[in-house]
Every structure is written in C-alpha cells, then in structure tokens.
Amino acid sequence: MLNTHFIDVIYTHTEGEPTCIIHSGIPYPPGLDILQKRKFLQDNYDYVRTSLMREPRGHQDMFGVFLTPPHEPDTDAGMLWIDGERFVEMCGHGTIALSMVLISHRLVRKIEQPISIIRYETPVGRVTAEVKCSDGEVEWTRFENVPAFVLEQDIPITLPGYGELKADISFGGNFFAQIRWPDQEKPICPDNGSLLSEMGQLVKKQINARMLIRHPTKPDTKGLHFCTFWHDPDRPDSLYKNVHVFSDGKLDRSPGGTGTSAMMAMFEARGRLKMGQLIKSEGLLGSGQFEGRLVRETTIGNRRAVVPTVQGTASVIGYAKWILDQRDPVSNGFVIR
Numbered sequence: 001m002l003n004t005h006f007i008d009v010i011y012t013h014t015e016g017e018p019t020c021i022i023h024s025g026i027p028y029p030p031g032l033d034i035l036q037k038r039k040f041l042q043d044n045y046d047y048v049r050t051s052l053m054r055e056p057r058g059h060q061d062m063f064g065v066f067l068t069p070p071h072e073p074d075t076d077a078g079m080l081w082i083d084g085e086r087f088v089e090m091c092g093h094g095t096i097a098l099s100m101v102l103i104s105h106r107l108v109r110k111i112e113q114p115i116s117i118i119r120y121e122t123p124v125g126r127v128t129a130e131v132k133c134s135d136g137e138v139e140w141t142r143f144e145n146v147p148a149f150v151l152e153q154d155i156p157i158t159l160p161g162y163g164e165l166k167a168d169i170s171f172g173g174n175f176f177a178q179i180r181w182p183d184q185e186k187p188i189c190p191d192n193g194s195l196l197s198e199m200g201q202l203v204k205k206q207i208n209a210r211m212l213i214r215h216p217t218k219p220d221t222k223g224l225h226f227c228t229f230w231h232d233p234d235r236p237d238s239l240y241k242n243v244h245v246f247s248d249g250k251l252d253r254s255p256g257g258t259g260t261s262a263m264m265a266m267f268e269a270r271g272r273l274k275m276g277q278l279i280k281s282e283g284l285l286g287s288g289q290f291e292g293r294l295v296r297e298t299t300i301g302n303r304r305a306v307v308p309t310v311q312g313t314a315s316v317i318g319y320a321k322w323i324l325d326q327r328d329p330v331s332n333g334f335v336i337r
Contacts (some may be wrong), residue, residue, distance in 0.1 A: 005324040007048060009064075010105070012097035014314040016253035016285035019094040020052055020064035021101060033071045034078045034121040035220065038087055041066060041080060047332045051324050053084040054333030060084070061250045065094050071121060076108050078121040084335060085247040089124045089221050090173030092145065092257010092290075097314035099129040099141040104316070122146070124173055124218055140313045142291075145258065147298050147305035148172040148265035151213065157206055159199050167203060168269075172261030172308065174226050175213050176244070177203050181229040188229060188243045188284060193251050196284075200227035200245025216301035228259055233282050238289060239267070241282035254312070255283035255290040261308040264292050268306055275306070288312070 007025040011018065026045055028037055041049070053062045068078035079098065081088040102108045103116050110116065113133055120127045125146040132139045151169040157179065158164050167177045186192045207213070207224050215221035230242035244252040244259045252259065260281045267273035273294065280289040291311040298305050325331050 007052065007322045007324060009052065009320050009322065010101055010316060011318040011320065012101060012314045012316050014093040014097045014254050014312060015283055015288045015290075017093045017283070018061070018063055019091075019097045019314070020058070020062060021067060021098055022048065022052065022064060023067045023107065026066065026068075028069055031071075034068070034080070035123055037066075037068050037071075037078060038080050038123060042087065048324065049082045049087075050084065050333035051331060052322065052333075053082060054335055056330065056333075057320075057322055058084065058333065060335070061253075063091065063094060063250075065091065065098060067098065068121075075119045075121050075126070076110075077102070077118065079127070080123070083247050083250060084333070086225075088174065088225070088246075090122050090127070090146065090258050092143070092173065092260065092310050093252070093254040093312070093314075095120070095127060095129060095143050095257060096141040096310075096312045099131050099143065100138045100314050101316065103131045103133060104138040122173075124215070124221055140311055142309055142311035143257070144295070145261045145308045145310060146173055147300050148261045148308050149300055149303050149305035150265055150269040151175070152211075153269070155207065155210075157203055159202055162199075167207065168266050169207070169213060169224070170262040170266045171215065172263070172265060173258030174246075174262070175215075175221075175224050176226045176228045176259060176262040177207050177224055178228045178230065178263065178266050179203060181231045188231060188241050189286065190284060193284070196229060196243050197245055197249040197251055200229065201249050203227040204245075216303055226259070228256075228263065230263065234286060235280070235282060235289065237280055238282045239273075239279040241286070243284040251284055253283060253285040255281040255288075257290065257310045257312070260290050260292045260310050264294050264308050265306055268294055
C-alpha cells in the first residue's frame with residue numbers, strides 16, 4: 001500500500017483575498033512555541049507551503065495559514081501565515097476569515113453567544129479576535145492586533161514616470177512602505193494591477209537597499225516586504241482606498257488587516273486620525289470595507305505605539321483534500337514568471 005500524505009484545507013475569501021487554511025495533516029512535536037513551530041515547518045514541511053500556495057494547486061496570489069496547536073496556556077491556537085514565497089509575520093484579512101471558520105466549524109472548545117473570543121499566538125505577538133454570531137450565523141470578526149507604530153517618515157523614493165515621492169514606514173503586524181498614489185488617470189483598481197505591482201516592487205527594492213528595517217523587540221521581524229499605495233476613497237464614508245503589494249509583486253485584494261493597522265498608525269502620527277475614531281478602509285477589489293479603530297496607546301521598546309482593532313467579514317468558498325505525492329515531479333509546486 002502506498003504511503004500517501006493527505007492535507008485537508010478550508011478555502012475562504014475576505015473581500016476577494018483568499019485564505020487557504022491548513023488545519024490538519026501536520027504532526028507538531030509537543031512543547032514548541034510559535035517561533036519553534038515555524039522553524040519546524042520550514043525545516044520539515046516547507047513543501048506543504050509551496051505545494052498549496054503555488055501552481056498547480058494554488059496560484060500567484062494565493063495566501064494561507066498553518067493553524068497550529070497553542071503553546072501558551074491562555075491561548076486557543078497559533079497562526080503561521082504563508083504565501084508562495086515565504087512565511088509572513090501576520091495577516092489581518094486571514095485572521096478575520098480563520099476566526100469565523102473556527103466558530104462556524106466548531107474547531108474551538110469555547111463558543112459563546114453573541115461574541116466568542118479566540119486568543120492567538122503569532123510570531124509578532126498576541127492577537128485576540130471577537131467573533132459575532134446571531135441566530136446560528138457567524139457575522140463578522142473584530143480582532144485586536146499587535147501594537148502598530150511609525151518607524152520613519154518622508155523617505156524619498158523615485159519611480160519611473162512619477163519622479164520623487166515620499167514614503168512612510170509603519171508597522172501593523174508587517175512593515176509597510178506607505179505612499180500616496182500620484183496617478184489620477186490610473187487609479188487603484190484591478191485594471192491597473194500590473195502597474196501597481198511593478199511600482200510596489202521598485203519601492204521595496206529601493207528602501208531595502210537603503211536601510212535595514214527591524215522590529216525593536218522582535219529581532220526576527222525584519223525587512224520590508226509590503227508597499228501600500230493609497231489615495232482618496234471611492235465611497236464617501238471611507239478614509240482612503242489602498243492596495244498592498246507584497247512578496248514578489250502579489251496584490252492584496254482586500255483592504256488589508258495589518259495594512260489597515262499600519263495606515264491608522266501613519267494617519268494618527270500625522271494628526272489626521274484621533275484615538276478612538278472609527279475609520280473605514282477600501283481595498284483593490286472595492287467589494288467591501290474594513291472598520292478600524294485605535295483603542296489605546298502603548299510602547300514598543302522605547303517607541304510610542306498604538307493598539308488597533310480591525311473588523312471585517314469573510315466567506316467559506318470550498319474544501320479540499322490534497323494528495324502530496326513526492327513521485328509527482330511538480331507536486332511541490334511551481335512558479336511561472
């Protein structure tokens with residue numbers, strides 16, 4: 001009998017942005033904290049990441065998460081986020097989706113009405129989600145993210161066709177370079193995705209060549225992997241519209257959860273947002289909005305920071321049981337540039 005590796009996954013989308021939830025098939029050794037679990041996956045199961053994120057099972061912009069057992073006694077689960085290129089420190093759109101799935105599929109021990117609480121371990125700290133249920137339906141997730149802060153302001157960037165622009169560097173679970181998009185004739189929308197992807201890659205390349213970006217208390221969190229372009233919103237009740245360009249030019253379809261956190265930190269530092277003020281953000285696809293709020297101040301090392309919450313909704317779109325057959329020459333995934 002052939003010894004075959006099966007992986008069960010749940011697929012969701014959050015305002016168009018996919019999440020592949022890997023919830024079984026990985027035998028985690030006992031006693032590992034979240035960083036040790038990430039190292040264990042990188043050393044032993046990175047082929048699962050590439051197999052599910054890349055073709056033929058995934059695609060260029062697929063995103064996913066390894067749902068892990070908790071390590072700390074007061075947490076419910078761990079989250080290790082992935083795409084086709086790397087392990088990602090945190091993800092907000094995915095936290096919204098994963099939390100709704102854990103409640104709707106009864107994958108956590110404690111489910112309450114109308115609000116269930118899920119406490120997560122992540123490589124960048126504790127994330128706590130509230131999931132709203134009503135009449136048997138899971139309606140939304142609001143999560144309190146790790147503290148957000150502004151690292152640098154007004155870094156000069158040069159883009160072909162646009163000249164010199166200014167970028168802020170903010171952290172919202174990931175580091176983002178934030179630039180107001182200057183092209184009114186080619187706004188942030190799916191039709192201009194290739195241009196936005198190319199420009200975002202150039203921004204990240206320039207900044208990473210110029211400076212070392214590192215979290216003040218999480219030394220493993222370093223480097224700039226996200227660029228956010230933003231401009232005025234399409235909807236009158238939104239604060240802005242944006243797109244997040246990450247990894248090798250992938251585009252976040254949603255407003256972005258860690259992105260909304262970083263954007264609120266940027267706007268608050270520039271005096272455009274007050275503590276406790278509710279904002280709405282729009283993403284590339286424009287299908288819906290996230291709600292964000294800064295709930296309190298704190299410090300990270302010797303740096304002032306703010307604690308954000310982000311709320312949104314997601315949908316389950318399917319299930320899969322994948323066969324990972326090492327005899328298949330393309331089973332571990334491939335990329336076509």
